[in-house]
Amino acid sequence: MRFWLPFEWIIASRFLREGRLQTAFIVGGVAIGVAVIVFMSALLTGLQANFIRRVLSAQAHIQLLPPQEVARALGGDGAQEGAVMQPPLQRLRTIDQWQALVTQIRTMPEVLVVSPSATGSALAVRGDASRAISVIGIDPALYFRIVPVSDKIVAGTPRLTSSDILIGTELAGDLGAGVGDKLRISAASGASNVLTITGVFDLGNKGANQRTTYMALHSAQSLLGFTGGVSSIDVTVKDVYGAEVVAQRITALTGVQADSWIKTNAQFFSAVQAQVTANTAIRFFVALSVAFGIASVLFVSVVQKSKDIGILRAMGISRGQILRVFLLQGGLLGLFGSAVGCALGAAALLAWRGYAIGADGQPIVPVTLQATLFAAALALATVSGLVAAFAPALRAARLDPVVAIRG
Numbered sequence: 544m545r546f547w548l549p550f551e552w553i554i555a556s557r558f559l560r561e562g563r564l565q566t567a568f569i570v571g572g573v574a575i576g577v578a579v580i581v582f583m584s585a586l587l588t589g590l591q592a593n594f595i596r597r598v599l600s601a602q603a604h605i606q607l608l609p610p611q612e613v614a615r616a617l618g619g620d621g622a623q624e625g626a627v628m629q630p631p632l633q634r635l636r637t638i639d640q641w642q643a644l645v646t647q648i649r650t651m652p653e654v655l656v657v658s659p660s661a662t663g664s665a666l667a668v669r670g671d672a673s674r675a676i677s678v679i680g681i682d683p684a685l686y687f688r689i690v691p692v693s694d695k696i697v698a699g700t701p702r703l704t705s706s707d708i709l710i711g712t713e714l715a716g717d718l719g720a721g722v723g724d725k726l727r728i729s730a731a732s733g734a735s736n737v738l739t740i741t742g743v744f745d746l747g748n749k750g751a752n753q754r755t756t757y758m759a760l761h762s763a764q765s766l767l768g769f770t771g772g773v774s775s776i777d778v779t780v781k782d783v784y785g786a787e788v789v790a791q792r793i794t795a796l797t798g799v800q801a802d803s804w805i806k807t808n809a810q811f812f813s814a815v816q817a818q819v820t821a822n823t824a825i826r827f828f829v830a831l832s833v834a835f836g837i838a839s840v841l842f843v844s845v846v847q848k849s850k851d852i853g854i855l856r857a858m859g860i861s862r863g864q865i866l867r868v869f870l871l872q873g874g875l876l877g878l879f880g881s882a883v884g885c886a887l888g889a890a891a892l893l894a895w896r897g898y899a900i901g902a903d904g905q906p907i908v909p910v911t912l913q914a915t916l917f918a919a920a921l922a923l924a925t926v927s928g929l930v931a932a933f934a935p936a937l938r939a940a941r942l943d944p945v946v947a948i949r950g
Contacts, residue, residue, distance in 0.1 A: 555868045558872060570880045570883060577924050578885075578888040581884065582892060583825050585910045585913070587819075593908060597747075601748070604779045605790045605801055606775055637769050638776065657777070660776070669719065672718045680757075698721065699723075701741075701742050702741045703759045708757065714756070724739070728758075734767075789803070837873050837876050838935060841872060841935035841936070844869075845942075853943075873931055877929065878921070893912075
């Protein structure tokens with residue numbers, strides 16, 4: 544029934560069956576190692592994706608800002624020795640020729656969405672109550688593709704016409720206002736406007752819900768005195784981890800200051816990179832332990848099977864065939880162990896999704912069963928088995944048949 548099997552496969556499978564207990568132990572060890580790799584990799588990947596989703600759900604990947612005011616020298620020429628440099632007051636400024644910039648950035652292949660906005664401080668007044676707010680004037684069709692404000696609406700609708708405003712839940716509570724009420728918004732320039740609350744949102748941050756308001760772009764431009772200008776341009780890119788590279792390209796092409804989320808959230812990005820490093824270290828050490836386990840079992844097998852190897856060599860079996868027999872054993876141990884380990888890892892992930900639930904009914908850390916992760920774990924364990932088997936296989940191939948039979 545097995546005439547079609549190559550000679551090396553027949554011998555390798557027979558050796559593994561004869562040492563059933565050893566084979567079972569090493570397959571179990573490999574399975575546990577692969578299960579740890581699968582579970583920890585999926586868990587850390589889900590944790591990382593969840594962190595990034597939370598950070599980027601309220602901000603753009605890249606933000607273009609107008610240049611800062613340049614410091615000037617007091618008491619003489621700027622080159623004069625001992626001149627006093629006084630930091631200038633930073634006024635609200637707009638980005639020059641922003642329409643051309645938006646058109647230029649949209650042509651970049653890495654860019655997904657470009658949304659201009661007008662941002663500034665103002666005072667929201669309703670009756671005797673007043674609160675300092677941050678005004679963000681947007682084009683809803685573009686901005687909502689960057690920050691999904693419409694998904695965060697808890698009352699009303701995300702409609703934004705020239706007479707509408709969206710406010711946060713904390714600000715609505717402070718002012719005693721709700722959907723349909725009117726607010727007077729006054730800017731530092733003296734301009735003011737009466738707007739109707741069409742929606743109340745919850746950004747998941749108390750401070751942001753107290754300060755942030757959204758209105759139509761042209762309404763904010765008139766209120767803040769920008770006269771058709773914008774104070775920032777928000778950009779999203781295809782690869783969130785490549786945002787800093789794209790930001791540097793935009794600065795080089797346009798001369799406008801471009802800050803990526805990686806730069807503005809440097810500590811958070813460092814934490815994400817630390818997680819990636821930890822995940823890589825876990826994989827490496829688990830793979831190393833799997834390799835040592837397989838190598839130790841195969842070394843013992845070489846000693847136990849030395850007489851068998853000598854007889855095979857005396858029958859005319861080549862050194863290369865003996866080498867392949869033990870390499871096959873290592874590969875099979877890695878393959879079988881990784882298959883069992885993938886099943887254990889998948890079961891652990893399903894159990895995690897079912898039992899690790901937060902107070903909101905959602906998983907504490909969302910995890911997904913990715914086929915690529917299981918394929919990588921299978922490949923890693925199989926390759927580790929082959930590499931680990933090389934040294935004992937080489938020793939077996941070099942055995943002198945006469946010495947092996949006598950020994």
